[in-house]
Every structure is written in C-alpha cells, then in structure tokens.
Amino acid sequence: xxxxxxxxxxxxxxxxxxxxxxxxxxxxxxxxxxxxxxxxxxxxxxxxxxxxxxxxxxxxxxxxxxxxxxxxxxxxxxxxxxxxxxxxxxxxxxxxxxxxxxxxxxxxxxxxxxxxxxxxxxxxxxxxxxxxxxxxxxxxxxxxxxxxxxxxxxxxxxxxxxxxxxxxxxxxxxxxxxxxxxxxxxxxxxxxxxxxxxxxxxxxxxxxxxxxxxxxxxxxxxxxxxxxxxxxxxxxxxxxxxxxxxxxxxxxxxxxxxxxxxxxxxxxxxxxxxxxxxxxxxxxxxxxxxxxxxxxxxxxxxxxxxxxxxxxxxxxxxxxxxxxxxxxxxxxxxxxxxxxxxxxxxxxxxxxxxxxxxxxxxxxxxxxxxxxx
Amino acid sequence: xxxxxxxxxxxxxxxxxxxxxxxxxxxxxxxxxxxxxxxxxxxxxxxxxxxxxxxxxxxxxxxxxxxxxxxxxxxxxxxxxxxxxxxxxxxxxxxxxxxxxxxxxxxxxxxxxxxxxxxxxxxxxxxxxxxxxxxxxxxxxxxxxxxxxxxxxxxxxxxxxxxxxxxxxxxxxxxxxxxxxxxxxxxxxxxxxxxxxxxxxxxxxxxxxxxxxxxxxxxxxxxxxxxxxxxxxxxxxxxxxxxxxxxxxxxxxxxxxxxxxxxxxxxxxxxxxxxxxxxxxxxxxxxxxxxxxxxxxxxxxxxxxxxxxxxxxxxxxxxxxxxxxxxxxxxxxxxxxxxxxxxxxxxxxxxxxxxxxxxxxxxxxxxxxxxxx
Numbered sequence: 001x002x003x004x005x006x007x008x009x010x011x012x013x014x015x016x017x018x019x020x021x022x023x024x025x026x027x028x029x030x031x032x033x034x035x036x037x038x039x040x041x042x043x044x045x046x047x048x049x050x051x052x053x054x055x056x057x058x059x060x061x062x063x064x065x066x067x068x069x070x071x072x073x074x075x076x077x078x079x080x081x082x083x084x085x086x087x088x089x090x091x092x093x094x095x096x097x098x099x100x101x102x103x104x105x106x107x108x109x110x111x112x113x114x115x116x117x118x119x120x121x122x123x124x125x126x127x128x129x130x131x132x133x134x135x136x137x138x139x140x141x142x143x144x145x146x147x148x149x150x151x152x153x154x155x156x157x158x159x160x161x162x163x164x165x166x167x168x169x170x171x172x173x174x175x176x177x178x179x180x181x182x183x184x185x186x187x188x189x190x191x192x193x194x195x196x197x198x199x200x201x202x203x204x205x206x207x208x209x210x211x212x213x214x215x216x217x218x219x220x221x222x223x224x225x226x227x228x229x230x231x232x233x234x235x236x237x238x239x240x241x242x243x244x245x246x247x248x249x250x251x252x253x254x255x256x257x258x259x260x261x262x263x264x265x266x267x268x269x270x271x272x273x274x275x276x277x278x279x280x281x282x283x284x285x286x287x288x289x290x291x292x293x294x295x296x297x298x299x300x301x302x303x304x305x306x307x308x309x310x311x312x313x314x315x316x317x318x319x320x321x322x323x324x325x326x327x328x329x330x331x332x333x334x335x336x337x338x339x340x341x342x343x344x345x346x347x348x349x350x351x352x353x354x355x356x357x358x359x360x361x362x363x364x365x366x367x368x369x370x371x372x373x
Numbered sequence: 374x375x376x377x378x379x380x381x382x383x384x385x386x387x388x389x390x391x392x393x394x395x396x397x398x399x400x401x402x403x404x405x406x407x408x409x410x411x412x413x414x415x416x417x418x419x420x421x422x423x424x425x426x427x428x429x430x431x432x433x434x435x436x437x438x439x440x441x442x443x444x445x446x447x448x449x450x451x452x453x454x455x456x457x458x459x460x461x462x463x464x465x466x467x468x469x470x471x472x473x474x475x476x477x478x479x480x481x482x483x484x485x486x487x488x489x490x491x492x493x494x495x496x497x498x499x500x501x502x503x504x505x506x507x508x509x510x511x512x513x514x515x516x517x518x519x520x521x522x523x524x525x526x527x528x529x530x531x532x533x534x535x536x537x538x539x540x541x542x543x544x545x546x547x548x549x550x551x552x553x554x555x556x557x558x559x560x561x562x563x564x565x566x567x568x569x570x571x572x573x574x575x576x577x578x579x580x581x582x583x584x585x586x587x588x589x590x591x592x593x594x595x596x597x598x599x600x601x602x603x604x605x606x607x608x609x610x611x612x613x614x615x616x617x618x619x620x621x622x623x624x625x626x627x628x629x630x631x632x633x634x635x636x637x638x639x640x641x642x643x644x645x646x647x648x649x650x651x652x653x654x655x656x657x658x659x660x661x662x663x664x665x666x667x668x669x670x671x672x673x674x675x676x677x678x679x680x681x682x683x684x685x686x687x688x689x690x691x692x693x694x695x696x697x698x699x700x701x702x703x704x705x706x707x708x709x710x711x712x713x714x715x716x717x718x719x720x721x722x723x724x725x726x727x728x729x730x731x732x733x734x735x736x737x738x739x740x741x742x743x744x745x746x
Contacts, residue, residue: 073457076464084451091449091671112482130423298464
C-alpha cells in the first residue's frame with residue numbers, strides 16, 4: 001500500500017482484540033447507570049389475561065464533555081426523543097447522555113428525570129452567562145408493556161435513579177432497559193462488548209457497544225440452538241447443545257406481540273464529528289442484521305446511537321486525500337469493526353439473561369450449550 | 374386544460390377563501406388546548422441578571438381517530454420527540470395529538486402528561502386485546518428559558534391541563550406555548566389562520582395552521598413597521614405607521630439570545646397518507662421563509678407538523694396519472710395554499726401579542742399601524 005490515498009484504509013479489517021473489560025465503559029469517560037423494578041411474581045400478558053407486576057427498567061449512558069454523536073433509525077416503529085438534534089446537518093454536536101428504556105413511548109418520560117439530574121450537576125449545553133445548561137438527552141424505547149402490568153412502566157424517577165447509579169460497572173442480562181426484554185421465544189436483555197485496535201490508523205482506539213436486545217426475531221438459531229454466526233460460538237464459549245434441548249427450543253412459542261425493538265449505543269474514544277459518527281451508527285446496524293433474524297421490520301424500532309469522546313487525536317501519519325473527511329481513515333476502521341461488536345453485545349444479552357415473569361432463558365432452555373471454562 | 378394529466382394541477386393556485394373562523398379548528402375534529410403561567414412581575418434575563426417569575430406555557434393540538442401526518446424539521450437546533458415515527462417510511466400513520474411548548478428541551482416533559490391524559494380517555498394506538506393504548510404524541514419546543522425564571526418551565530402537568538382545556542376556541546397572542554415567545558425585538562406568540570378551497574380538485578377542503586412565533590428574525594420590517602409581504606397588510610387591516618414609531622421600532626434591541634424557533638401544526642380535512650403530508654409540511658416551511666427574516670438558521674429549531682383528518686374523500690373527477698400518488702391533485706392544491714396560511718398565522722401571532730415580562734408588543738410599538746375596522 002502507498003503512503004497515502006484510499007488504499008490505506010479501503011482494505012481488510014485491521015487487527016483488533018477484545019477491549020480491557022469487553023464493555024462500553026472501556027471507552028474512557030463513558031459511564032452506565034441502570035435502574036429497574038422486577039417483581040418475582042410478575043406475569044406476561046397474553047390474549048386472554050393482562051400482565052401484572054413490575055418487570056421493566058431503564059439504562060442511561062453518560063458521556064464526558066465534548067462528545068459528538070449521531071443516530072441511525074432503521075426500525076419502522078421507533079419511539080425516540082431528541083434525534084432530530086443529532087442530524088449531522090444540525091448544530092448540536094453530541095449528547096450529554098443517552099437513555100435506553102422500557103415502557104414504549106411512555107418510557108420517554110425517563111429522559112425528563114435524566115435531564116433534571118444532569119442539570120443539578122451542571123452537565124449539559126451552556127446556555128447563558130448565569131451557568132444555566134440544557135442537557136442533551138436523546139432517548140429510544142423498547143416495547144415491553146406486555147411483560148408485567150401495562151401501567152408499571154419507567155417514569156422520570158427511573159431516570160434520576162439510573163443517573164445516580166452511573167459508573168464503569170455494567171450489569172448485563174435482565175437488568176435496566178433489558179429487565180422486561182424478550183428476544184424471540186427467549187428472555188432478552190442488556191449486552192455489552194468492545195474491541196481495541198492493535199494497529200492501523202485506529203491503533204489504540206476502542207469501540208464498544210451496549211445493546212438492549214428485544215427483537216421479535218431470533219438471536220438463537222432454532223436449527224442449532226446456537227447464535228446464527230459460528231464465529232460467535234468460540235467467543236461465547238458455546239458448543240452444540242443436546243438434540244432434545246434444540247427440539248424443545250424450536251417448539252417454544254415466539255412471544256405473542258409484533259412489537260419489539262433492538263436499541264443501543266456505540267461509543268468510541270476516536271476523534272470524529274457528527275457526520276462520521278453517523279457512518280459508525282449505520283455500520284453498527286449490520287450487527288443487528290447479523291445477530292437477529294429477522295430484524296429491521298415495520299414494527300421494530302431498531303435504533304443505534306454512535307458517540308465519540310474525541311479523546312484520542314487523529315493520527316497524523318494516516319493522511320486522508322484532500323476533499324475527504326480528515327477522520328475517514330480512523331472511522332473506516334471503526335466502522336469495519338463495530339458491527340461485530342454490536343453483534344456480540346446482542347448475543348451476550350441473551351446468554352446473560354435470567355428469568356423474569358416466567359419467560360424462558362437461554363440458560364434454562366439450552367443448558368448443555370455452555371462450554372465450561 | 375385537458376380532462377386528465379398533470380396540467381390540471383400543475384398551474385395556478387385555485388381560488389381560496391378565509392375559512393369559517395380563520396383558525397386551525399376549522400378543520401373538523403381538530404381541537405386545541407392551551408395552558409400557561411404568566412406572572413405580572415416576570416422579568417427577562419440579560420447578561421447581568423437572571424430572569425424571574427413565570428412566563429411560559431404549552432399548546433396541544435388533538436386530532437380525531439384516523440389522522441395521518443408527517444413532520445419537516447428545518448431549523449439547525451430542534452428539540453423534538455416522536456418525529457422518527459412520523460417518517461413516511463415508518464409504520465405509524467399519524468399522531469393522536471401534537472405538543473408545542475415552551476421550556477426548550479425540558480418542555481418535552483409536557484408530552485408525558487398529554488400521553489397519560491389521552492390514555493385515561495382511551496385515545497391512541499390500540500396495542501392489545503385488553504383495550505390498552507399508546508397515544509402517539511410528537512412534540513416540538515421553543516426556547517423561552519430566558520423569559521421568566523430559568524427553572525419556571527412547563528412539565529407534565531401543563532400537558533394534562535392543556536388536554537383538558539381542548540376545544541374549538543383558539544386564543545392567540547401571548548398564550549399557551551406563545552406565553553414567553555419573542556419575535557425579534559417584539560413579543561411573539563400563538564397565531565392561527567385557515568383557508569377553504571372554492572374550486573379545483575380540493576374544492577370544499579380546508580387547510581389551516583397554528584404557529585408559535587419565537588424567531589430571532591423579524592416578522593415586522595424595520596424599514597416600514599409592517600409585515601414583510603404587502604399582501605398581508607390588507608388582510609391584517611394594517612396601514613403605514615407614523616415615521617416616529619417606525620424609528621422607535623428600528624431602534625429596539627433584538628432579544629439577547631441566539632436561541633429561538635418557530636414551530637407549528639398544519640391541519641387539513643383532505644385524504645392523504647404520510648408521504649403526501651410530508652409534502653404539505655415541506656410547503657408550509659415556505660410560510661416561515663416569507664414571514665420571518667432571517668429564518669431557518671443554525672440555532673433555530675423551526676419545525677412544522679402536517680396532519681390530515683381524512684374526512685373529505687378524494688374527488689373521483691380529478692384522476693391522477695398512473696404511477697403518481699392518487700392524492701397528488703388535492704395535495705398539490707393544499708401545498709400551494711399552505712405557505713400563505715402559515716405566513717398569516719405567524720404575522721397574526723405578533724399582532725395579537727400582549728405584554729409579558731416587559732417585552733415590547735407590536736400594538737405598543739407601532740400603534741398607528743392598525744387601521745380601525
């Protein structure tokens with residue numbers, strides 16, 4: 001390859017390794033807070049009987065000052081807030097925090113609590129000479145109203161509690177916005193994963209994801225009892241489960257609703273503007289395409305936010321030809337890596353899920369698929 | 374013109390007259406509710422002193438079942454909610470209600486109260502066999518946090534009260550979402566206007582608008598003391614004001630913030646899907662372009678929703694050539710008329726405004742411009 005020009009970053013994926021803790025908070029400055037309510041006796045609604053009890057929650061991802069971001073909405077039934085503002089043609093460069101939550105459109109109220117709590121902490125866009133701020137808090141929701149009681153759904157107080165709980169630890173499975181999530185016939189939830197580049201223009205840069213897996217589609221192949229992509233099996237330490245377990249899984253009814261949604265946040269410490277981060281969000285959707293079959297349906301609300309903390313300066317030794325975005329070399333590498341990160345986070349959500357409201361989990365249904373460490 | 378083909382509706386605007394009450398609720402089934410808090414002693418923030426007291430509010434526009442809609446965001450600093458869902462490529466066809474509110478992004482909380490109040494009334498998208506609904510409540514905000522106290526801003530309770538107040542009467546000026554609005558150097562507010570078609574493919578159809586005028590740009594020309602468009606002068610019964618008043622107006626300081634926004638809702642009783650209503654929203658933005666100079670700036674959040682109630686069937690005697698949307702004849706006429714409706718509503722907002730927080734009004738500043746009836 002030459003010393004400059006497109007051949008430098010149009011080719012293969014450069015080498016990556018799993019990031020330090022394989023989680024979204026491996027991107028320095030990013031924190032995650034979660035709050036949920038789960039009753040042991042919560043039930044799922046069906047055509048005859050309404051659901052009861054609590055089984056829902058919220059997850060907030062907080063960013064350091066100077067974060068830049070964008071969003072890509074590819075489900076046909078999204079529930080969102082403050083996404084217009086993330087259009088790269090618009091003036092605000094990035095979010096203060098992003099809310100992922102259960103509660104369908106009602107759950108958008110969670111962002112109110114996140115905003116007031118961030119304001120109390122003087123976090124947000126500075127608006128005047130008096131220290132006033134408007135926190136930028138985009139949000140997306142998953143439909144889980146039929147898991148637990150219809151009216152038991154996250155409100156502004158969930159947002160307050162999630163922000164107060166924010167830190168670098170990231171619980172996965174049936175927690176936060178994944179508390180009431182379902183993934184096809186199995187329990188869904190929260191998953192996270194990350195990679196760090198070993199070489200190439202993005203050397204040293206981390207890209208990581210936190211996903212809420214709540215699709216109507218399957219994350220586990222009914223024909224094999226394993227994730228769709230064989231490359232996942234080694235990473236997740238999975239092996240072919242017993243035939244009887246595969247049969248039992250294939251016989252499970254899919255959840256009785258057509259309303260779903262997989263949402264998430266991708267973060268990187270690269271330096272990039274909103275336009276390039278929209279490219280990352282677009283590439284990240286391919287992780288949904290690979291992990292979930294089918295996905296991106298008319299009643300899914302599939303939405304991915306992508307945020308850069310801008311903490312790692314652009315390398316000067318990978319110049320981009322004039323007329324192209326100067327971040328293109330780094331962002332091409334990040335975009336090439338991000339789909340598999342999102343995919344791993346989605347699969348990890350299903351593998352980590354614990355029982356809620358009687359929804360069968362992967363661990364219960366396909367116990368012999370887990371290879372011992 | 375021929376009996377069919379594009380020449381039927383590619384030409385001039387067909388004749389329209391001002392609708393029955395010249396307001397958005399002339400579209401049958403549309404209602405408007407407003408709630409605001411205005412303190413007599415509220416003050417405006419400047420670089421030295423923070424604002425104080427209450428001077429803000431919210432406006433909700435409610436639609437009958439079966440409404441279809443879209444949105445067009447053309448300001449660079451929008452604050453919005455549930456706009457992705459209105460993308461014509463997505464599955465939800467239209468809103469249950471739309472919130473326009475003060476409070477900047479904090480004001481998005483108003484939609485929470487509108488949702489719970491509509492749910493109580495069983496209004497919204499039916500979601501299950503148990504009668505549960507999710508109301509579809511898109512929202513857009515104006516920046517008025519520097520008028521009155523920063524923390525005195527609309528919350529969910531404003532939404533509840535606005536829905537409960539909904540009816541066909543539409544107060545204008547310094548009310549609802551216009552309570553704290555400014556339009557350049559003058560007080561802004563709420564305006565409404567409507568037209569009904571006398572002939573052509575849209576004969577009998579009404580298109581009307583409700584606008585919240587809060588631009589940094591001017592609605593009144595500093596050179597004449599009148600709206601920019603002379604066609605407005607007759608409609609609004611305006612005449613050239615005294616030269617001293619024009620000089621005094623030109624000397625007024627523009628408001629001390631770069632954060633603004635003109636938002637609104639256009640409604641029609643025509644039959645049209647979300648794609649065609651997006652065309653109407655796009656055409657409606659031209660009303661902002663004509664009424665406000667400058668407009669659509671990087672820190673404006675200029676947003677227009679367009680909603681059809683689908684109560685007037687498509688005329689069968691104006692066929693559209695195969696391969697084109699069958700609503701095209703009607704929607705071309707509606708699109709041709711809508712910009713001037715939006716323009717009149719914006720100008721009307723400024724003319725109707727009454728004093729709040731010491732912001733000068735048109736009536737105070739240019740009193741001789743008003744021709745007696």
